[in-house]
């Protein structure tokens with residue numbers, strides 16, 4: 001894989017989980033990374049400090065997404081940290097699941113919030129990022145395997161379906177500028193979003209459904225994202241990569 005020395009990156013939702021792993025990996029490749037977070041300033045500072053300790057470069061950017069003015073707030077902090085540099089890499093990672101947003105009980109408010117954070121924010125962040133991005137830039141959107149396997153949290157799954165469509169259409173329009181757009185679709189990953197995985201039986205159940213026998217670690221996802229950000233991925237665009245250790249490939253016992 002080629003290095004990212006001299007490049008800049010914005011990773012949304014980089015204070016924890018998958019986003020943290022992406023930020024750390026991009027920084028390890030040499031990129032200056034904007035570590036975006038919503039409210040957990042301590043966690044974001046930890047990420048920036050860890051990157052600095054490892055010899056990389058990063059700065060934190062706070063912006064609650066899904067509220068009025070979110071993109072303005074984000075880009076005020078981002079542009080201050082970039083200090084006139086372009087934005088080479090955008091990773092739309094921030095998102096959340098609402099376990100109550102099932103078809104039986106979802107409210108309009110829950111629906112609006114999920115779509116505001118998981119869909120509207122990535123769209124308008126991208127719109128703004130494209131003005132800072134040179135030709136040949138990289139956009140990676142984080143979707144989910146729930147676009148092809150069913151879960152009760154139907155609205156969350158719908159938001160990720162929208163991200164898949166967004167990515168593909170965006171890749172089509174931005175190709176003229178040499179900007180690639182790809183989607184990384186994690187399976188079940190050990191993050192705060194999946195607190196239920198701390199239950200050993202639950203983790204084993206996921207392992208039993210996975211060819212490689214365990215839930216993902218955040219770094220399993222971050223490394224795949226770093227590939228799409230690299231020069232090695234220059235001829236890949238409009239694609240969705242399922243990064244899930246071989247989830248739901250078929251029954252274990254076949255006779």
Ligand SMILES: NC(=O)c1ccc[n+]([C@@H]2O[C@H](COP(=O)([O-])OP(=O)(O)OC[C@H]3O[C@@H](n4cnc5c(N)ncnc54)[C@H](OP(=O)(O)O)[C@@H]3O)[C@@H](O)[C@H]2O)c1
Nearest residue numbers: 013015016017018038039040065095144188189191192193
């Ligand atoms: N974990 C999985 O199994 C899994 C599977 C498939 C896809 N994904 C997707 O991967 C992405 C990352 O998930 P994760 O599991 O790493 O989540 P996580 O550990 O819960 O971390 C979420 C990150 O997003 C930020 N964030 C969430 N809502 C925000 C908002 N309204 N405004 C600003 N920032 C916000 C958080 O910031 P704060 O720290 O400030 O709260 C945090 O940095 C999400 O898009 C998720 O849908 C996850």
